[in-house]
Amino acid sequence: MKTSFSRRNVLKSGLAVMGGMALAPHISLGAFSTSSFPLDSENRLYYSPLLREHYLDERPDVPAMIARLNANENPYGPPQSARKAVAESVSGGNRYSWKELATLVDMLALKEGVTKDYIMMGPGSSDLLEKVAIVLFAKGGNIVSADPTYMSLIRVAEAVPCKSDWTHDLKAMEAAIDSNTKMVYICNPNNPVGTIMAANELMDFCSRVSTKVPVFIDEAYLELAEGDTASMVSLLSQKKNVIIARTFSKIMGMAGLRVGYAVAQPEFLSKIEKITRGGMGICHTSVLGAIASLQDKEFQAMTKRLNTQCKNYLYQELSALGYSYIPSYTNFVIFPIKMDGKTFLSKMASKGVMVRSFDMLNKPYCRVSIGTMAEMEYFVTSLKELA
Numbered sequence: 001m002k003t004s005f006s007r008r009n010v011l012k013s014g015l016a017v018m019g020g021m022a023l024a025p026h027i028s029l030g031a032f033s034t035s036s037f038p039l040d041s042e043n044r045l046y047y048s049p050l051l052r053e054h055y056l057d058e059r060p061d062v063p064a065m066i067a068r069l070n071a072n073e074n075p076y077g078p079p080q081s082a083r084k085a086v087a088e089s090v091s092g093g094n095r096y097s098w099k100e101l102a103t104l105v106d107m108l109a110l111k112e113g114v115t116k117d118y119i120m121m122g123p124g125s126s127d128l129l130e131k132v133a134i135v136l137f138a139k140g141g142n143i144v145s146a147d148p149t150y151m152s153l154i155r156v157a158e159a160v161p162c163k164s165d166w167t168h169d170l171k172a173m174e175a176a177i178d179s180n181t182k183m184v185y186i187c188n189p190n191n192p193v194g195t196i197m198a199a200n201e202l203m204d205f206c207s208r209v210s211t212k213v214p215v216f217i218d219e220a221y222l223e224l225a226e227g228d229t230a231s232m233v234s235l236l237s238q239k240k241n242v243i244i245a246r247t248f249s250k251i252m253g254m255a256g257l258r259v260g261y262a263v264a265q266p267e268f269l270s271k272i273e274k275i276t277r278g279g280m281g282i283c284h285t286s287v288l289g290a291i292a293s294l295q296d297k298e299f300q301a302m303t304k305r306l307n308t309q310c311k312n313y314l315y316q317e318l319s320a321l322g323y324s325y326i327p328s329y330t331n332f333v334i335f336p337i338k339m340d341g342k343t344f345l346s347k348m349a350s351k352g353v354m355v356r357s358f359d360m361l362n363k364p365y366c367r368v369s370i371g372t373m374a375e376m377e378y379f380v381t382s383l384k385e386l387a
Helices: 080-092 098-112 125-136 170-176 199-209 232-238 266-272 284-295 297-320 341-349 373-386
Strands: 119-122 142-147 158-161 181-187 215-218 242-247 260-263 332-336 356-360 363-369
Touching: 080 284, 098 119, 098 260, 098 284, 119 125, 125 181, 125 215, 125 242, 125 260, 125 266, 142 170, 158 170, 170 199, 181 199, 199 215, 199 232, 232 242, 297 332, 297 373, 341 356, 341 363, 341 373
Parallel strands: 142 158, 142 181, 181 215, 215 242
Antiparallel strands: 119 260, 242 260, 332 363, 356 363
């Protein structure tokens, strides 16, 4: 069964997708209500990862942030190995990092089982997604995506509602492709709902559809997932036109250091190279940090283990409180809340907790990132106080 969203069939043409990176209508900006939380004269105390973040610590009426659970960050990183590498690399910051970047590319090519010409670096996977859009939509066109999904790119799209279990409706997405479609976008695991597609089902879809139109698969959270998971990188050896985006922001704990990469057919990446210089946007310190974190398997395993432990704790507490969460394969959990999103965000912020709110199926939801156990316990305590 297909669910219905208010943003369905918002289909337009053009490169407006690159103008402003606006939030989709079903996502709340999170502006706090003055009835329960004070704002400055410019209403600046709010959070949106696509806009800006303000912490007015100098004001006595603003509580200290105790649990920052709104951006799906790794609460344990960067790993100590990366911190050491970054600190030691500062003295070389006067030099360009082409040699070090080449080393990182070689390491990633080995990791992904491809040659280095299949790899393109960028300051985060979102940056690469935007560059792909510039190339593909230079003459207009539309995107087919799920709804809800990650909104860094999808401002103009054929938005196909997720199925009743919140997974991608791949059959409906394929049917939505028309002569103006320039790309299909899939976030797997999907943000903000946390669901994942069965590997064989997604593999079959990407293999078939990529012969008609490029398929962009955002795998930012894949390394945190457990169960029936697989990267779509293997399709490249079959000459399929897929673009896989990976990031160091999640399991590697390097969100602020901005390192990501795309894996795609070399001839496709050559088109992107006409508008960018690959990893030129990544600073020397980040490159060295990425090399260190990529080798730190112990840190990655620890992150995944603790993420699962804290998520299971949250599941138990939400169930005890009567909240029906969506099972997640990521480092966040989304669940319906009992008040409008703006009020909920305001009340949680007044307790020093930062989360996100979304409207799905005309109902308010809270998306909470998985932090440390202490942060999750504080979040649960704060949630109980709102009941």
